[in-house]
Amino acid sequence: MTNLQMWTYGVVGATFALYIFIAIKARASTTGEFYVAGKGVHPVLNGMATGADWMSAASFISMAGLIAFKGYDASVYLMGWTGGYCLLAMLLAPYLRKYGKFTVPEFIGDRFYSQTARVVAVICLIVASLTYVIGQMKGIGVAFSRFLEIPFNYGLFLGMGIVFIYAVLGGMKGVTYTQIAQYCVLIFAYTVPAIFISLQLTGVALPQLGLGSVMADGSGVFLMDKLDKTLLDLGFNAYTTQKGSTLNMFLLTMSLMIGTAGLPHVITRFFTVPKVRDARATAGWSLVFIAILYTTAPAVGAMARMNLIDTIQAESIAPDTSQNLKIDALPAWFTNWEKTGLLKYEDKNGDGRIQYVGKNYTGVDANGKVIENEMIKVDRDIMVLANPEIAKLPNWVIALVAAGGIAAALSTAAGLLLAISSAISHDIVKGIIAKDIDDKTELMAGRIAMAGAIVVAGYLGLNPPGFAAQVVALAFGLAASSIFPALMMGIFAKRVNNVGAVLGMLSGLGTTLVYIFWFKGWFFIPGTTMAADTAANWIMGISPGSFGAIGALINFAVAITVSSFTAPPPEHIQHLVEDIRVPMGSKGAVDH
Amino acid sequence: MSDAQKYWQANIRLVIGCLVVWFAVSFGAGILFVHQLNTITIFGGYPLGFWFAQQGSIYTFVALIFFYAWRMGQLDRKFNVDED
Numbered sequence: 001m002t003n004l005q006m007w008t009y010g011v012v013g014a015t016f017a018l019y020i021f022i023a024i025k026a027r028a029s030t031t032g033e034f035y036v037a038g039k040g041v042h043p044v045l046n047g048m049a050t051g052a053d054w055m056s057a058a059s060f061i062s063m064a065g066l067i068a069f070k071g072y073d074a075s076v077y078l079m080g081w082t083g084g085y086c087l088l089a090m091l092l093a094p095y096l097r098k099y100g101k102f103t104v105p106e107f108i109g110d111r112f113y114s115q116t117a118r119v120v121a122v123i124c125l126i127v128a129s130l131t132y133v134i135g136q137m138k139g140i141g142v143a144f145s146r147f148l149e150i151p152f153n154y155g156l157f158l159g160m161g162i163v164f165i166y167a168v169l170g171g172m173k174g175v176t177y178t179q180i181a182q183y184c185v186l187i188f189a190y191t192v193p194a195i196f197i198s199l200q201l202t203g204v205a206l207p208q209l210g211l212g213s214v215m216a217d218g219s220g221v222f223l224m225d226k227l228d229k230t231l232l233d234l235g236f237n238a239y240t241t242q243k244g245s246t247l248n249m250f251l252l253t254m255s256l257m258i259g260t261a262g263l264p265h266v267i268t269r270f271f272t273v274p275k276v277r278d279a280r281a282t283a284g285w286s287l288v289f290i291a292i293l294y295t296t297a298p299a300v301g302a303m304a305r306m307n308l309i310d311t312i313q314a315e316s317i318a319p320d321t322s323q324n325l326k327i328d329a330l331p332a333w334f335t336n337w338e339k340t341g342l343l344k345y346e347d348k349n350g351d352g353r354i355q356y357v358g359k360n361y362t363g364v365d366a367n368g369k370v371i372e373n374e375m376i377k378v379d380r381d382i383m384v385l386a387n388p389e390i391a392k393l394p395n396w397v398i399a400l401v402a403a404g405g406i407a408a409a410l411s412t413a414a415g416l417l418l419a420i421s422s423a424i425s426h427d428i429v430k431g432i433i434a435k436d437i438d439d440k441t442e443l444m445a446g447r448i449a450m451a452g453a454i455v456v457a458g459y460l461g462l463n464p465p466g467f468a469a470q471v472v473a474l475a476f477g478l479a480a481s482s483i484f485p486a487l488m489m490g491i492f493a494k495r496v497n498n499v500g501a502v503l504g505m506l507s508g509l510g511t512t513l514v515y516i517f518w519f520k521g522w523f524f525i526p527g528t529t530m531a532a533d534t535a536a537n538w539i540m541g542i543s544p545g546s547f548g549a550i551g552a553l554i555n556f557a558v559a560i561t562v563s564s565f566t567a568p569p570p571e572h573i574q575h576l577v578e579d580i581r582v583p584m585g586s587k588g589a590v591d592h
Numbered sequence: 593m594s595d596a597q598k599y600w601q602a603n604i605r606l607v608i609g610c611l612v613v614w615f616a617v618s619f620g621a622g623i624l625f626v627h628q629l630n631t632i633t634i635f636g637g638y639p640l641g642f643w644f645a646q647q648g649s650i651y652t653f654v655a656l657i658f659f660y661a662w663r664m665g666q667l668d669r670k671f672n673v674d675e676d
Contacts, residue, residue, distance in 0.1 A: 072626075072642055075622060075642075075645035078646050078649075079645065082649075082650045083649065083653055085653060085657065086610070086614045086656055086657060089661070090607045091607070094664075209635065211638070212634075213636055214636065223637060224637050225637060240630070240639055240642045242626065242627070250619060250624070253618065253622075276675060277661065277674070277675065280660065280661035280664060281661050283657050284657040284658045291650045291651070291653075298646040581596075582596070582673040583675050584668075584673040584675060
C-alpha cells in the first residue's frame with residue numbers, strides 16, 4: 001500500500017467512525033425527532049448542517065471545474081446557488097417555521113385545503129429529490145474508486161451502509177448532527193488545498209484575495225490578466241469575458257435561485273429550529289458557511305486551470321513545443337487519472353510531447369502544420385480532485401480531499417433521502433392512506449420508507465439512467481416552477497385559493513417539463529427529442545435549464561388569474577395566513 | 593389601519609428594499625452591467641463586474657440576510673408580535 005493510500009484509508013476511516021459514533025448518540029424516539037429533530041437545533045449549528053445539506057458532490061467536486069473551464073459564465077452557478085437563500089430567508093423560511101408542521105407538501109395541502117395540491121407537491125418533491133440523489137451516489141463511487149482504489153460498487157455499498165445507520169436510526173436528528181461533522185470535514189478539505197495553492201501562485205494565503213493578486217513569480221502580472229492572456233494565446237476563450245447570451249444567463253441565475261428556495265430538503269432544515277427568529281438567523285448562518293466554499297471556488301477554478309496549463313505547456317507556446325510535457329515522463333497523478341478515464345491524451349503529431357491548445361489555435365509546428373489539441377479529455381471533476389496532486393501538495397492534503405468529497409456527497413444524499421421518506425410516511429401514509437395510525441407506527445413507517453429510499457437510490461447509483469447528466473435541470477425546474485410559487489403565494493397572497501393553486505402548479509410544471517422534454521427527449525428517452533438542443537432552436541435563446549423561471553412566472557399568473565374568478569378561500573384559511581405572518585405564538589418542540 | 597396591517601406593511605417594505613439590493617448586486621452588477629463595470633478594477637486585479645459576479649454578490653447576500661433578520665427583530669418588538 002502506498003503512503004497516499006494509507007493516508008486516505010486513515011482519514012476516510014476516521015470520518016466514518018465519527019459519523020457512526022454520532023448515529024449511536026443521536027437516535028430518534030418520536031416522529032418529531034425523526035422529521036424535524038425535535039425543533040431544538042441551534043441556528044448556528046443548523047446553518048452548518050444546512051451548508052452540508054446543500055453543498056453536494058456537485059458543489060464540492062464539479063463546481064470549481066465548471067468555473068475553471070467556463071470562467072465568467074460559470075458565475076450563474078455561484079450567484080444562483082447562493083442568492084436563493086435571500087429568498088428563503090425573506091419570503092419562505094420564517095413563515096413556514098411559524099406554521100410548525102413537518103413537511104413542505106403538508107403546508108401546501110393545508111393552506112390550499114386540497115389533497116390534490118398536496119399530492120402534486122409530493123410528486124414534485126420525490127422526482128426532484130430522487131434525481132438529485134443519483135448524482136450524489138455517483139460522487140461517492142468516484143471518490144472511492146479513485147482514492148481507495150476499490151471497485152465503484154463496493155464504494156457505493158459502503159456509503160449506503162453508513163447513511164443507512166445514521167438516517168434510519170436517527171432520522172432528522174441523526175442526519176443533522178452528522179451533517180455538522182460533515183460540514184467541518186468538507187470545508188477543511190476544500191479550503192486547505194486552496195490556501196496552499198494560493199500561497200504557491202500568489203503568496204497570498206486567502207484564496208479570495210489571491211485570485212485578485214499579482215503572480216508570485218516576480219513578473220508583476222495579475223493572476224487573472226496572465227490567465228486571460230495565456231488562454232487567448234493558446235486559442236481558448238478568455239477567462240473573464242462573457243461567452244453566453246445575457247438573457248440566458250439572467251434566466252438561468254433566476255431559475256437556480258428560485259429552485260434553491262423551492263427545494264424541499266433545504267426548506268425542511270428550517271423546520272428544525274426552536275423559534276421563528278431562529279429560522280431567519282439560520283438562513284444567514286447557512287449562507288455564511290456556504291459562502292466560505294462558494295467564494296473559494298472561483299480561486300480554485302482559476303488557479304487549477306493555470307496549474308494544469310503550466311504543467312502541460314510549461315509556459316511555452318507553439319511553435320516551440322520543446323518544453324511541453326513529455327509522454328515518457330508523465331507525473332504520477334496524470335497516469336492515475338488516465339486510468340479512471342477522466343483524462344485522455346493522444347500524441348497526434350508523434351513528437352513524444354503533449355500539446356494542450358484551444359479550438360481557435362492557429363500556431364504551426366516546425367513542418368508548417370497547425371498544432372492540434374492533444375488533451376482529448378479533461379473531465380471538469382479533475383480540477384478539484386487532482387488539484388492538490390497537480391500542485392504537488394503533501395499526501396495528507398490529497399487524502400483530505402477524498403474525505404471531503406465523500407462527506408459532501410453523503411450529507412446531501414442523507415438530506416434528500418430524509419425529504420423523500422418524510423413525504424412518503426407523513427404525507428402519503430399518515431396523510432392519505434392511514435390517517436389514524438399512532439406516533440410509533442408512523443415512526444416505523446418513516447424508518448421503512450428511509451430504508452426503501454436508500455435501496456432505490458443505491459440501485460439508481462449502480463445503474464444510472466442514461467439521462468443522469470440532464471437531471472439537474474429537471475430538479476431545479478420542478479422546484480422553481482411548482483413548489484416555490486405555491487409556497488410564496490400561500491404566504492403572501494391571501495386571495496389565492498385551491499383551484500388557482502392547483503392549476504398554477506400544474507401549468508408551471510407542465511410548461512417547464514414540456515420545454516425540457518422538447519429538447520432533451522420525452523422522459524429523456526433518446527431519439528424522442530422534438531428539436532436539437534442548440535441555442536438556435538431555443539425559444540428566444542432560452543436554454544431548457546433556464547426555463548424554470550418562466551415556469552414560475554406562468555404558475556404565478558395562472559394561480560392569481562384563476563383565483564380572482566373563483567370563490568375566495570374560506571374564513572379559517574384566511575385566519576391561518578394571518579397567523580403565520582406574525583412570529584408570536586410559535587410552538588416549540590411538539591409532536592403532532 | 594390595525595397594528596397587524598401596519599406590521600405587515602413594514603415587513604413588505606423591508607423585504608422589497610432588501611430584494612432591490614439583492615437584484616442590483618447579482619443581476620445588475622454581475623450580469624446586466626458587467627461589461628461597463630469591468631472597465632474598473634478593484635483590489636488590484638479584479639475587474640469590478642467579474643468581482644461582483646463571483647465574489648461581491650455572495651458577500652452582499654450574507655449581509656442582507658443578517659440585516660433583514662435584525663430589522664425584523666426590531667419590528668417584532670415594536671409591534672409586540674415577538675415570541676417571548
